[in-house]
Amino acid sequence: MTRFFLAFAFLILVSTSPVRAAIEAGPLVTPSWLNKHLGELGLIVLDVRGRDVHNNGHVPGAIPTDYDTDGWRIKMNDVPGMLPPLALLESLIGGLGISNADHVVIVPQGVSATEMGVATRIYWTFKVMGHEAVSILDGGMNDWNADPDKKIATGAVQVAPVTFKATMNQSLLATADEVLAVVDAGGAGTSLIDHRPTDQYLGINKSGIAQRYGTVPGAQSAPAMWATVNDGGRFRDAESLKDIYAAAGIATEGKVINFCNTGHWASVGWFVSHELLGNKDAKMYDGSMAEWTRNTSRPMQSLVPQE
Numbered sequence: 434m435t436r437f438f439l440a441f442a443f444l445i446l447v448s449t450s451p452v453r454a455a456i457e458a459g460p461l462v463t464p465s466w467l468n469k470h471l472g473e474l475g476l477i478v479l480d481v482r483g484r485d486v487h488n489n490g491h492v493p494g495a496i497p498t499d500y501d502t503d504g505w506r507i508k509m510n511d512v513p514g515m516l517p518p519l520a521l522l523e524s525l526i527g528g529l530g531i532s533n534a535d536h537v538v539i540v541p542q543g544v545s546a547t548e549m550g551v552a553t554r555i556y557w558t559f560k561v562m563g564h565e566a567v568s569i570l571d572g573g574m575n576d577w578n579a580d581p582d583k584k585i586a587t588g589a590v591q592v593a594p595v596t597f598k599a600t601m602n603q604s605l606l607a608t609a610d611e612v613l614a615v616v617d618a619g620g621a622g623t624s625l626i627d628h629r630p631t632d633q634y635l636g637i638n639k640s641g642i643a644q645r646y647g648t649v650p651g652a653q654s655a656p657a658m659w660a661t662v663n664d665g666g667r668f669r670d671a672e673s674l675k676d677i678y679a680a681a682g683i684a685t686e687g688k689v690i691n692f693c694n695t696g697h698w699a700s701v702g703w704f705v706s707h708e709l710l711g712n713k714d715a716k717m718y719d720g721s722m723a724e725w726t727r728n729t730s731r732p733m734q735s736l737v738p739q740e
Contacts, residue, residue: 456536460556460708461571461668464580467492467538477535481551482542482574484589492540492570492577493586496529500551505558506695512724513642514695516606519599522562526599530592536566543573543666546658546701554700556708557717563600569704573666605707607690607716609724609731615690616650616732623688625652628702629722633694636735640694644726647735649692653683657698660705671709678710685710692718692725 456476458466470476471493478495480487487497498505504525509515517525531537537559541552552569559567570577577583615623627648632638634654636647648654658664659677669677678685689706693699696719706715718725725731 458568462568464577475535477531477537479537480540490585490587493584496592512720516719523597523599527597528594532595538568540570541573543575546661546664550697550701553704554697557700561602561605563602571667575666607718612718620651624684625649626655626691627652628657628693628698630656636737642694643722645733647733650732650734655683657701660701689715690718692721694722696721
């Protein structure tokens with residue numbers, strides 16, 4: 434009888450204790466999905482628009498972070514926009530109150546493909562850190578605000594730091610040496626995809642971060658703006674993206690290395706390949722042209738004559 438009561442008491446304790454249940458979500462979630470799951474234990478809403486914008490109106494309970502100043506990307510070896518060391522990212526993520534047990538929903542503003550790149554770059558960072566439970570709010574805060582039934586909170590949100598431990602997933606990260614090996618092999622077996630605007634790909638113009646005009650030899654062009662509807666905050670569906678890539682002669686399967694200037698637009702392209710099209714052989718070259726062009730021994734291809 435005593436054992437029965439002890440077992441019964443244990444069941445009551447378990448049934449009334451908060452348990453972090455697995456949250457079922459894909460790479461993209463809708464405002465309706467997020468609204469339905471708000472407040473669930475283990476769900477973290479990460480507002481990546483910056484603290485000032487966040488304080489003026491945000492998804493209730495969302496935690497703010499600043500992409501440019503919080504340390505999501507740093508300068509390393511004089512190359513801007515690089516992935517920080519694991520210890521720095523562990524401190525950053527844990528300091529935002531995010532643990533390994535949490536599912537993170539990233540909320541951008543939803544203005545353009547470039548702005549959505551803030552979300553995809555942070556998403557990619559979580560994946561590189563070995564954290565699989567992460568999604569992006571498709572359409573961002575713009576779509577959230579468009580629904581009059583969705584609540585808006587204001588003011589600062591306080592969080593308690595927790596421990597976050599990273600497990601590096603190197604399979605998502607390409608290096609300059611890997612890109613060079615692809616070039617030396619004539620592109621055999623691996624597609625190089627340049628997600629910068631077409632004028633930079635062709636060598637008509639360049640970013641101030643890049644040291645030389647043009648692109649990596651053999652690379653194909655898929656500007657990041659192709660990924661979203663009318664270059665807005667909503668991603669195109671997988672079938673539309675496949676059709677677009679097919680029209681441009683770009684592979685949607687097999688080994689792919691995505692790059693741009695600093696790994697920002699490239700994260701949009703990687704998100705399309707790896708997450709939306711399901712190509713688990715897709716990688717991103719973090720250093721991109723900012724790193725590649727600093728070494729004059731690395732080859733370049735300009736598709737227009739240079740003055």
